Amino acid sequence: MKIAQIMAGAANGGAELFYERMTVGLKESGQDVLPIIRSHPNRLTYLQKAGLAPVTARFGGPLDLFTKPKLRTALQNFKADIAIAWMSRAASFLPKGDWVTAGRLGGYYDLKYFRTCEHLIGNTRGITQWITAQGVPASNVHYLPNFVDDFATAEPAARAELGVPEDAQLLLGLGRLHPVKGFDVLIKAAASLPDVYCVIAGEGPERARLDSLITQLGVADRVKLLGWRNDSGALLKAADIFVSSSRHEPLGNMVLEAFAAQTPVLAAKSEGPGEVIRNGADGILVPIDDVAALADAAKTMLSDVRLRIKLALAARQRFVNEFSQATVTAAWLEFLHKVRR
Template sequence: MKNKSLNILQISAAKFYGGGEVHLYHLTERLIERGHNLTVVVKDRIVKNFKNLDTDLRSLPLKNVLDLFSLYNLVKIIKEKEIDIIHCHTGIDYWLGAMAKGIAKRGKVIATRHSLNSLGDSFAHKKLYKSIDKFIVVSNRVKEKIIDPDVILESKVEVVYNGVDINRFNPELIDSKSVKEEFEIKDDELIVGTVGRLGGNKNQELLIKAAAEVDNKKLKVKYLIVGDDVTNDKHYERKLKELITNLDLKDRVVLTGFRSDIPQLMKAFDVMVFPTKKEAFGIVAIEAMAMSKPVIASAVGGLKEIVTDETTGLLFSVDDKEELVKAMVTLLSKPELRERIGYKGCQRVMNNFTLSNMVGKIENIYLKLI
């Protein structure tokens, strides 16, 4: 029997297009395919990232919890569109979505928690959390972080892992020749890559320091650090460039800047490194695993739920350069181990982390609330 078609409002006050917004894009895209009516409200600076969606796309300031202009317009949308589900993705959205529901007197509010940041504990915050109908979290680690027996009951929280688009991240359909040509990768060179916004939490500097300790005479390696520094002063990017120069790594480490061809880049990687200091989930890790690439990741947050150490990847202690060097040398020097771990990682993604699984679980949460 076909599920009921729902009127769904997606809200995100995110300032940048990152992992949470990629999640929102794919969720919206797949919900439309399933016959639901979607309205998406985001800040003006990331509207361009959603323009390809066949949906009612709107931009609002979504400045803060006292943004009456945005609140007024959200109430208007909820009433005019007869919204059933108000799905919020950042802290500001939780407030605006819950208040808009109260004023419009319709809809169920769902809040997805994409980060490990602590929730507020004021009286007003506690009242807000009680008014939210359901919390979705992207890992069990996030669930542990937000459950409070006096405010957010465990029964109100559902874990739904992020999913990867296995059609886009399909190693059988992708060629990496252009990437190797662009970055002048020789046939006897291996590639270690990392993907993510440049910043202290993503910890790309650890990979650069580790690269300096890998014997380049025994292992010829190029390092591709993919991502851009979205801050105005580019402080972290300048820090990385200075580090590369000081460690005499200019011929081995490349800062690629922002790239849209992530599947092609990952296809070229021999090893994917994820040196983050804190991570609620780690969607880049499952993208690399879907591409059958062995992943080396910090043993932190949701990454410990994604990567099974020594089976579907290798884990190392957060910010531990020696452990990272050891893991890289192990994989770089053993092609059969890279292949075996890459294969098992891909199988784990197919069984647990597909976009279809994610969307199906979220759709079921919606339907149970109506």
């Protein structure tokens, strides 16, 4: 099958990284895949090393008159069976043709950008339910989850390199430093837990404000911002608990990565984590924006090794059954064969 994967995303981000994994995963399953992307050097290199030949386009604003014709030509030359647009910007440029058109949503996007898409894909059941509530026929809406890398054999990051004592209890946050991620809540919760360390890997516009908060709370010795990292598996393996403190999180790939790493998960009950995590079975959920609840739950988990082991083992099984590359790729292939003309 000839599948075009179209994305105009940023250089980094959860959706962008999954686009890369899914595109390569489809190729590894024996499909003929054409990536069409905005030109980001690292993404181009990653896809080319996997044996793919990406086409690049500008994906500009409303005055960009060149991207849509370029996409049409690329799809015609490729003889695409299906063209999948990832997120709003790519979908707004998706041309109709002899190919089936689909849009993949990793959030609650404005559906006006997906007008040329015959099928819509959501990576949570909550998103697919929201799409059908907007009037899209249920037969044209499909749930296809994300998969993440398997971190079962990842080596833990060296705690000394993180500035964390070997015998300290460690909380980990991962993600862009943005108000929506709620890292201020995590920092305040960690500050209330004596002797507990917390590291947050990510970069973004909240950096200065979070640095100021850490200084204000007097916890710079045990709460650290690591910057952008490419070793989430190693960080998860080094942590006692992964914490998702997001105020809004359509899915939360990092929760799935923690499942894969067999690291216990504590999460604010935003959309994605609230759907994925079975509270008390494979993770712990607390109310959004509740510093005291987050701190209390972390304290309970850190003081109960049997609870952490139980949660981690159940989460690992969820990863194998629902969020591994083999399971998710099989679901995608079933969908693609179902909708192709």
